Amino acid sequence: MTMRFQRRALIAASAALPAAGFLGAVHAQPRNPAWPRAVTLGTAAPGGTYAIYGPAWGQMVQAATGVQVSYRTTQGPNQNIILVERREIELGMTTMGVALQAWNGQGEWTQGNRFRSIRALFPMYDTPFHGIALRRSNITNLSGLAGKNVGLGPRGGTPGTYWPIILNTLGIRPAALRFGSASDMQGQLNDGLLDAFLFASGVPVPAFSEAETQQQVNWLDFTADEVTRVTAALPELAPGTIGASVYRTAGRDLRIVGMFNFAIGHQSLDAGFVYELVKAVLDNNAQLRQAIAAGAETVAENAVKNTFLPFHPGAVRYYREKGIAIPDNLVGA
Secondary structure, three states, X not given: OOOEEOOOOOOHHHHHHHHHHHHHHHHOOOOOOOOOOEEEEEOOOOOOXXXXXXXXXXXXXXXXXXXXXXXXXXXXXXXXXXXXXOOOOOEEEEEHHHHHHHHHOOOHHHOOOOOOOEEEEEEEEEXXXXXXXXXXXXXXXXXXXXXXXXXXXXXXXXXXXXXXXXXXXXXXOOOEEEOOOHHHHHHHHHOOOOOEEEEEOOOOOHHHHHHHHHOOEEEEXXXXXXXXXXXXXXXXXXEEEEOOOOOOOOOOOEEEEEEEEEEEEEOOOOHHHHHHHHHHHHOOHHHHHHHOHHHHHOOHHHHXXXXXXOXXXXXXXXXXXXOOOOOXXXXXX
């Protein structure tokens, strides 16, 4: 599977989406009395794509359904799944690799628990794993990270979960791995506290785009051999390419591995509400793309990127109306 990302600018108004969504929610009234009056959507820390993407589609859902959507900043996919499972939030976002760990109770963060109350709603976008280092560090590839201080984003997010596994698979031993928001990692990189910053998010990663305007950076991607080794060990990852035009200073295509993101919800959500939620997002792709570049991949046809996590029945209704086949084993109760 090959994926290619093209550069699109994020509109400046996106940064204000969370506040705008909250203020607009004060007068929200559900169109159907059977629907919840309000739901909470788990996003992620500032500096990553979830922080912009979540409020973008949350506002679309609120406008279409009248259900108030508020936002909770989290550590990312892992915590979103935990919070949805506990019904502390109703909606979240996750990468499918983390969702697979959750479903099977694998990965240290699950502590052996299987999270079986989460349901897939709609496909979001692909998440490529790549990184940056300051040019003065002379780090030009992943193998150069041996013995260095490396930032990975939030511990409970996809990069914090998968980058340690990827580096271990490649036999690369950094001196230290540090965790925090993408904005924090970028700041530490600029201050010389980190030698490199590895991340995984929709592109362009806001923190990377900002970093390349402030410093001279080297772009860290994978060799062909590294892609082969990583995807053999972690089949939930697929090889791909980030186009040379995505970042201003990359100057070349970046060879990456990636995994798809999906919006998720608790199985107890009203099916009619979920149907309208999915319809609001997928029937209005142009509006979503105006808010965030990664929305270009948020189309119904990408529902097939999910091969294991049951879809919510309300979502299944939407896809089947659109002629997209959802196997019976992926229809959740």
